[in-house]
Amino acid sequence: MAKKIVAPVVITVLLVVYFIFWLWLCVTMPGIPLALKIIGAVIPCALIGVSVFVLMERIKEVRSGEEDDLGKY
Template sequence: MKIKKMIAPIIITCLLLLYFFLYILGIINIPSQLWVKIIMLIIPLGLMGVSIFVLVERIKEIRSGEEDDLSKY
């Protein structure tokens, strides 16, 4: 039963990572200076890391049985 609740966050995270990866490939192929490319790569790489962190936290929540965050308030 818990696996069904994990499917949506995993799929959304995979789609986000694919989008950011394609964005990074596009930035790499643009002819510009190296420092401009590095600055433009920092944001998608950071967002990729945050997406993975949020996925791991969500899986921990589902496994612990705390499925509804609004029940705290």
């Protein structure tokens, strides 16, 4: 079971690091208007939240035994 959770966790960690980089870049860049900085901060934060939510759902699926729903079709 642990092997099936490793890949989603690694991908989620990489995505979160990528989104944090873009968040930092948008907020610290000089010359950008405040409205664009706010939008540039909200979008990566939302994507981080969605990524973590999807990871939690995937972990629940693996623990409940629904490893591969595509095999049913």
